[in-house]
Amino acid sequence: MxxxxxxxxxxxxxxxxxxxxxxxxxxxxxxxxxxxxxxxxxxxxxxxxxxxxxxxxxxxxxxxxxxxxxxxxxxxxxxxxxxxxxxxxxxxxxxxxxxxxxxxxxxxxxxxxxxxxxxxxxxxxxxxxxxxxxxxxxxxxxxxxxxxxxxxxxxxxxxxxxxxxxxxxxxxxxxxxxxxxxxxxxxxxxxxxxxxxxxxxxxxxxxxxxxxxxxxxxxxxxxxxxxxxxxxxxxxxxGREIKEKFPRVEAPKGKKIFEVRHLNAGRLVRDVSLDLHAGEIVGVAGLVGAGRTETMRAIFGADPKETGRIFVDGREVTIRRPIDAIRAGIMLVPEDRRKDGLCIKQSVMFNISLPNLDLLAG
The missing domain is CATH 3.40.50.300 (P-loop containing nucleotide triphosphate hydrolases)
Structure with a gap:
């Protein structure tokens, strides 16, 4: 044709x-x-x-x-x-x-x-x-x-x-x-x-x-x-020659700053544990339906968890709602940003201000 x-x-x-x-x-x-x-x-x-x-x-x-x-x-x-x-x-x-x-x-x-x-x-x-x-x-x-x-x-x-x-x-x-x-x-x-x-x-x-x-x-x-x-x-x-598509960058691994222990939430999240150190990127991988998104939502407090403990800088924190996670220094970029992450009819300033309304209102 x-x-x-x-x-x-x-x-x-x-x-x-x-x-x-x-x-x-x-x-x-x-x-x-x-x-x-x-x-x-x-x-x-x-x-x-x-x-x-x-x-x-x-x-x-x-x-x-x-x-x-x-x-x-x-x-x-x-x-x-x-x-x-x-x-x-x-x-x-x-x-x-x-x-x-x-x-x-x-x-x-x-x-x-x-x-x-x-x-x-x-x-x-x-x-x-x-x-x-x-x-x-x-x-x-x-x-x-x-x-x-x-x-x-x-x-x-x-x-x-x-x-x-x-x-x-x-x-x-x-x-x-x-x-x-x-x-x-x-x-x-x-x-x-x-x-x-x-x-x-x-x-x-x-x-x-x-x-x-x-x-x-x-x-x-x-x-x-x-x-x-x-x-x-x-x-x-x-616009230029790329000699290394994935250049390896060495980054020293610091102290442990985040821990999740034996997290259970719903049918897909069963006995999940993970550690995160300063300067480290931890990838959570799996097929669709494996529970990756559900795990992150449970950690952030967007979905209720049944059992499990979360530690930030060695101190246990209680997270029941997203605001608890935000106050503990934990942020979530959700899978569906239009539905869960942004108020798309509002300005950039409004969206950036949303997690800090308690500070701005004071």
Whole structure:
């Protein structure tokens, strides 16, 4: 399939006088997986937001399926077959899986929503993804990884001809990633063009046909994946040669500053113990469902614990609520930052002040 379904030429965009895209072009063929790469701030998200109708371009031309288009709204982009799976999930947590899949494109007959038909179609899409999810289940009750797969199901329900995936594997297990790649290959075979954004460069060998690299809001290079090496990709992303991808940094291990002993909380956290020393990073690893998040939430006081002892600088502390952990010098960056970590409608100052309201109020 050689015809271009997306042609973005000489796109520029500024915000408040700051140029975030400078003469960037992007072309996508039907049945192609294009890996769009670049460091944070390279302009990748701004470019796909212009394609999906979230932003309007300042300069440049866009042709979709061979036809020139003006500034699109998100609804118009969706109707033209462009679907986006964002890194930050956009789901209504209080609605069911089916209601999320068909949100904004509900099927009706004489003004009556056809829930039975939509539920059956949702079940077929989930079966296509090999997902064991009940269409009637409330999305808020699903794990983060399964919520991500619901986003993918919603995109498939729109019969997308252009699918944009922004860090789609960030919350998925290895088995779920394999399932996602299988779906990507099937969509590619059906003629769907896919723009794939990821910082996990090791994934590219599985699915990418071509890579396009951006840096500081500019187009750097576009090349078939088979014709470029991983060191070349990295050096073009950062603008310099990287001789050591993972240089070893020696850091002296100090005294023990944190201990957890025989922590039990719920079904997943059973008899967990760990130590942390000054200058040390302890990684807590495991598959989805192994209890990593639940352990951290129990330590922080976000979830109740049944038994267990916690020590800070050798002194036992009692943590029943997050405020107890904060006062003991323990902080948590949660898995779902939009839901549990930030008040996204409030300012940066407001969010930074939240853990210290008792000091500020005084």
């Amino acid at each position: 050689d015809e271009y379904i997306v042609e973005m030429d000489h796109i520029s965009k500024s915000f408040f006088g700051v140029k975030v895209l400078d003469d960037v072009s992007l072309h996508l063929k039907a049945g192609e997986v294009l890996a769009l790469l670049g460091e944070n701030g390279a302009g990748k998200s701004t470019l796909i937001n212009i394609l999906s109708g979230v932003y309007t371009r300042d300069e440049g031309e866009i042709r979709l399926f061979g036809k020139p288009v003006g500034d699109l709204s998100p609804k118009q982009a969706q109707e033209m077959g462009i679907a986006v799976i964002h890194q930050e999930m956009n789901l209504c947590r209080h609605l069911s899986v089916m209601e999320n899949v068909f949100l904004g494109c509900e099927e009706s007959h004489r003004g009556v929503i056809q829930k039975k038909e939509m539920t059956e179609k949702t079940r077929k899409i989930l079966d296509r993804l090999h997902l064991d999810i009940d269409p009637s289940q409330t999305v808020g009750g699903l794990s983060v990884s399964k919520q991500q797969m619901v986003e993918i199901a919603r995109a498939l329900s729109e019969n997308a001809r252009v699918l944009i995936m922004d860090e789609p594997t960030s919350a998925l297990s290895s088995n779920e990633i394999d399932d996602l790649f299988r779906i990507i290959r099937r969509l590619k075979a059906e003629g769907c063009g896919i723009i794939y954004i990821s910082h996990r460069l090791e994934e590219l060998s599985e699915i990418a046909d071509r890579v396009q690299i951006m840096r500081d809001g500019r187009f750097i290079i576009s090349r078939a994946f088979r014709d470029i090496t991983m060191p070349e990709i990295i050096s073009n992303m950062v």
